[in-house]
Amino acid sequence: MNEAAPSTLNAKVGHAPGWRGIVADWSSDQRAFKNVSWGKAMMWIFLLSDTFIFGSFLISYMTVRMSTTVPWPNPSEVFALEIAGHHLPLILIAIMTFVLISSSGTMAMAVNFGYRRERRTTAVLMLVTALLGATFVGMQAFEWSKLIGEGVRPWGNPWGAEQFGSSFFMITGFHGTHVTIGVIVLIIIARKVWRGDFDDGRRGFFTSRKGRYEIVEITGLYWHFVDLVWVFIFALFYLW
């Protein structure tokens, strides 16, 4: 019953444009999200809750940074690296940003090829996405060890306000955890796609239900969200 294909749901749903359509959808019986499958709707609602988690982290960072009487360490200098004799501010973070954006690009294409039933291409693109994600986590581990080596702790650092360390480890730690979970999920789903589970209707190990290629898009939603959070962290924590 739950596995009804969205296209069949789609067929019997008409809709008015704009606000009239929204009111009609929300005031109808049983289903507010007419042509959205339950899996996608639930992922969006989870992402909404995650938005509030990261929102709270960033707001608490803003609060401690605004209220401290000690100067905030300059992130441009803290995260600078010497590469081939050149002093480049924030270069590692910039590279991490490009890596994560690239992984979002390959993920978007994986979703597209999934719906075209090209399972090998889809699986390869998902594995490339996972590889880029793992690269990101690796660079983050490098960044953490560099900062810890320089004496940054959640309760203090050599350059200024003590809250810098706690905000940094909390925010990037939570984000890195999200990326790591995403990499694991990507590998699991890519394996299923490669094996052709969604073509021959193989039942899931845990749910014993047949999957659909839509799971690639749902995984993609999570992955793009991780990239989205990084956009905000990059702007508000590293660049501000």
Add this chain to the structure above:
Amino acid sequence: MAQAETHTDAQQHPIRLYLVVWGWLFILSACSYLVDYFGLVGYLRWSLILLFMMLKAGLIVAVFMHMAWERLAMAYAILTPPLALLVFVGIMVFEANYTLFTRLAYFVTGS
């Protein structure tokens, strides 16, 4: 919003669209990095950072996450609640300023 083209089971868009958005995300990220590289300061820095941030976030949500093609009832249900965070920001700006004021008034003596 092109709702007439909504077909959830097959979000089919040309690969070219994703490549173009990917390119724009690269350009915008490079721009925000350059803001730091050239050491811009003050309101110019902050407005540019926020502008590039919102443009990138918009592209990711609208195209990569397909929100532009979702039904409005869904899009509004997901996109409006985060606006509450802006109220939260406002409250905490007020609170942080008050904390700073009390610290400056009662604790900071020289150091």
